[in-house]
Amino acid sequence: MKLEFRCNCPFTSALDILGDKWMLVIVKQILIEGKETFKDFTESEEAIATNILSAKLKLLEEAGIITKTKKPGNRKSNLYLLTDKGLALTPLLVELATWSDKYLRDLHPTLQNEKGMDQLRNDKSAFAHILVEKYREKQAALG
Amino acid sequence: MKLEFRCNCPFTSALDILGDKWMLVIVKQILIEGKETFKDFTESEEAIATNILSAKLKLLEEAGIITKTKKPGNRKSNLYLLTDKGLALTPLLVELATWSDKYLRDLHPTLQNEKGMDQLRNDKSAFAHILVEKYREKQAALG
DNA sequence: TTACATTGCTTGCATTTTGCAAGTCATTGG
DNA sequence: CCAATGACTTGCAAAATGCAAGCAATGTAA
Numbered sequence: 345m346k347l348e349f350r351c352n353c354p355f356t357s358a359l360d361i362l363g364d365k366w367m368l369v370i371v372k373q374i375l376i377e378g379k380e381t382f383k384d385f386t387e388s389e390e391a392i393a394t395n396i397l398s399a400k401l402k403l404l405e406e407a408g409i410i411t412k413t414k415k416p417g418n419r420k421s422n423l424y425l426l427t428d429k430g431l432a433l434t435p436l437l438v439e440l441a442t443w444s445d446k447y448l449r450d451l452h453p454t455l456q457n458e459k460g461m462d463q464l465r466n467d468k469s470a471f472a473h474i475l476v477e478k479y480r481e482k483q484a485a486l487g
Numbered sequence: 488m489k490l491e492f493r494c495n496c497p498f499t500s501a502l503d504i505l506g507d508k509w510m511l512v513i514v515k516q517i518l519i520e521g522k523e524t525f526k527d528f529t530e531s532e533e534a535i536a537t538n539i540l541s542a543k544l545k546l547l548e549e550a551g552i553i554t555k556t557k558k559p560g561n562r563k564s565n566l567y568l569l570t571d572k573g574l575a576l577t578p579l580l581v582e583l584a585t586w587s588d589k590y591l592r593d594l595h596p597t598l599q600n601e602k603g604m605d606q607l608r609n610d611k612s613a614f615a616h617i618l619v620e621k622y623r624e625k626q627a628a629l630g
Numbered sequence: 631t632t633a634c635a636t637t638g639c640t641t642g643c644a645t646t647t648t649g650c651a652a653g654t655c656a657t658t659g660g
Numbered sequence: 661c662c663a664a665t666g667a668c669t670t671g672c673a674a675a676a677t678g679c680a681a682g683c684a685a686t687g688t689a690a
Contacts, residue, residue: 345646345647347594349595349598350533350534351532351533352595352597352598352599353515353532353533353599354583354584354587354588354591354598354599354604355511355512355515355519355580355583355584355587356512356515356533357587357591357595357598358583358584358586358587358591359508359511359512359583360508361591362583363506363507363508363509363511363512364506364507364508364647364648365502365503365506365507365648366506366648368498368502368506369498369499369502369506372496372498372499376498381666381667382666382667382668383665383666383667386666386667389494389496390493390494390496390499391493392649393648393649393650393651394650394667394668394669395648395649395650395668395669395670396647396648396649397668398667398668398669399647399648407594408590408593408594418657418658419656419657419658420656420657420658420665420666420667421657421665421666421667422666422667429590432586432589432590433586435582435585436579436582436583436586437498439578439579439582440497440498440501440502440505440579441497441498441501442578443501443575443576443579444497444498444500444501445497446575447551447572447575448497448500448501448504450551451490451550451551452492452495452500454495455492455495455497455500456495456496456497461497488675488676507676507677508677509677524637524638525637525638525639526636526637526638529637529638535678536677536678536679536680537638537639537640538639538640538641538677538678538679539676539677539678540639541638541639541640542676542677561686561687562685562686562687563636563637563638563685563686563687564636564637564638564686565637565638
């Protein structure tokens with residue numbers, strides 16, 4: 345499980361890093377669900393196994409999408425945070441959710457339909473912008 | 488390899504279908520590289536194995552992203568075409584390419600840098616719009 | 631019309647990735 | 661000090677991916 349590129353196509357190359365079941369789910373959990381520590385991820389709804397989580401966090405770090413630091417004042421907990429490169433995936437995530445909302449309901453009737461869904465439908469670029477802003481505020485509060 | 492959803496999250500559910508090495512690559516090849524037949528895909532730069540290709544085309548069809556029909560006037564060749572649901576993935580693909588263009592060049596120096604890249608940087612929603620229009624024209628010409 | 635090539639697959643098997651359960655090891659709170 | 665917690669690793673089973681070969685149904689050229 346290492347970083348390699350199949351070809352020089354920009355679409356395919358993004359998928360060489362992000363194209364699996366977990367990478368973007370982890371980014372989503374950090375950005376939207378406020379997860380920061382290893383433990384946070386293991387307690388998620390999606391229930392990622394710890395060995396996979398460990399491997400994927402390593403890959404995300406190698407790819408420059410997240411950073412791993414120690415939580416200030418705590419030598420036990422690690423802090424996983426998005427870099428700018430990682431935050432720049434926000435529009436991609438928003439497109440994923442938009443597509444699901446519009447086209448996945450027939451295959452998946454119990455798909456979430458409350459929370460920010462109206463806001464997403466109403467103006468997705470504003471939605472993305474707010475997500476990024478909130479995350480930056482949080483980061484500023486930390487460091 | 489069947490269609491199942493981990494949870495009700497719209498982000499994660501999209502990845503339950505699209506989150507692997509091949510699904511979006513195939514959509515890209517149809518949309519951007521004009522590929523239509525089984526053979527077209529096997530001749531791609533990305534070199535997908537025929538057994539995987541077969542399985543993924545089946546999944547894409549089950550998910551309602553592509554349709555499989557016979558080429559008119561030819562009982563041998565099949566024609567794989569995007570549905571509206573599949574065409575609606577265009578903005579997602581454009582976001583993938585945009586992210587690659589901006590953030591992947593340090594990891595992947597030989598990443599493509601010509602062709603439509605300027606147009607993509609200049610106005611990505613216009614770029615997406617043009618892709619969709621061109622594909623629809625092509626479809627109209629066929630049927 | 632018959633041999634040959636092409637298209638669209640499937641099968642078998644090796645390799646890689648994913649998933650689950652359990653165990654390790656350094657903090658840390660009491 | 662000692663149990664609990666957080667962050668992992670390890671071992672093994674299951675699933676997905678990759679490679680090579682094979683095969684049946686057209687299509688094509690002599």
